[in-house]
Amino acid sequence: MHEDIVAALERVGIRHPFPIQEMAIPLALAGHDMIGQARTGTGKTLAFGISLLQRVVLADEPGYADLGIPGAPQALVVCPTRELASQVSKDLSTASTVRRARVLTVYGGVGYEPQLEALAAGVDVVVGTPGRLLDLVGRRALNLKQIRMLVLDEADEMLDLGFLPDVEKLLAQTPPRRQTMLFSATMPSAIVGLSRRHLNQPMNIRAESAEDTTTVPATTQFVYQAHDMDKPEVVARILQAEGREKMMIFCRTKRTAQRVAEDLAGRGFAAAPIHGDLNQSQREKSLRRFREGQVDVLVATDVAARGIDVTGVTHVINYECPDDDKTYVHRIGRTGRAGATGVAVTFVDWADVTRWKVINKALGLSFETPVETYSTSAHLFTDHGIDPGAKSRVAPPKEVEDRPEGSRPPAPAERERPREPRPRRQRSRRRTHNGEVVREGAASAPTSAQTSPSSPQSSPSSPQSSPNGTAEGSAPRRRRRRRRGGGGGDGQTTAGQEQSS
Structure with a gap:
């Protein structure tokens, strides 16, 4: 050369x-x-x-x-x-x-x-x-x-x-x-x-012979059949594995990547997301902090599965079953690079067993039947050298890095602040009964003007003194429904007819 x-x-x-x-x-x-x-x-x-x-x-x-x-x-x-x-x-x-x-x-x-x-x-x-x-x-x-x-x-x-x-x-x-x-x-x-x-x-x-596999031989692969609700607990245990340095977790959707990063930050792990909902400066910041070691867990979609080379990545987790064998190869290829060794863990849901069998057959792997695994399974601790006393939380919650704009939750202090008593408002409302103003403390029994329809005070045209000294009608004029139609037929009532009645 x-x-x-x-x-x-x-x-x-x-x-x-x-x-x-x-x-x-x-x-x-x-x-x-x-x-x-x-x-x-x-x-x-x-x-x-x-x-x-x-x-x-x-x-x-x-x-x-x-x-x-x-x-x-x-x-x-x-x-x-x-x-x-x-x-x-x-x-x-x-x-x-x-x-x-x-x-x-x-x-x-x-x-x-x-x-x-x-x-x-x-x-x-x-x-x-x-x-x-x-x-x-x-x-x-x-x-x-x-x-x-x-x-x-x-x-x-x-x-x-x-x-x-x-x-x-x-x-x-x-x-x-x-x-x-x-x-x-x-x-x-x-x-x-x-x-x-x-x-x-x-x-x-x-650059390989026909007998060589597509995946890197230096990468140790594990395939677990895990329940979606138990995956965060399993990931928290693997993060405490022996020899674990930097880890990349791949998710299928942007929302899942953000949720997993927030969950890990809440458990005390230094995690940062990288996906399409983040702007370019946020994505570059997450990747830069991951390269520099300020965060040791990068939760990503497939935007980081192609060609990204970060030294010190010892573990890769497929949080969800990949779509095909190409995606699987590129994801686990983020570890075990340039002669180094690495660990790749893949979670397979019950609904994705058939898809995984296709990937397993295409790559010639030996994981046709994934092992059913939970956060308390003994083989999980044995496979990765995890302390049997490891818990799912290692430190107080940490703020997740680079959350999309407009979706940051309020601070814990604001959420836990006790509610202050609401001051009583002075209301000036008038109590009315059948259109008449009722004095405070007055009996609810109907007045004589209300009981005798032939009384002159009950006539709409006769004025009556209100409690505050002003003259007003004893009963408000009610709006009558008019029929829709043409001409001055019997269905219409004029103002003169209303007065004469």
């Missing part, structure tokens, strides 16, 4: 390249299109990243002025999620400390101004998500006519039905004579056939 490439790998801490790097880098430097497949955590990012950095022409090198559009990007890396795009860009920036290639990250959820300024100043490599890339192309701020190398990271997800239209639009903006490379841990045959339409005589590289 070339000395510059070896030095670049050593700068990122790799002294002995993985098989995918040894096989892919020479072919990529030669300009061949390829489809690369390798397990998670085996350095696929640097397999194409080192090749990009070696082939781009920098501003201070000969031949830069001969480019058709100086300052336009020469390499493009497309990623399915913002977190993966940020990590790939960071790895490329670290590997290019000698050549000083200008790497720009573009994704949604952040302002346009820094990205527009960087594009105007000139970049060499652009890493981004499809939505923001197309947006910048539509604004004519990003020119892809000079792209020489195009990489689709996590290609099986990029070429899925949801991303395929955007990917094809981006491919249409690039030159036909480009080098295209696809990398992923899982590459179904249907996706391979679809990708061949966009590649020119691609070479298929698989």
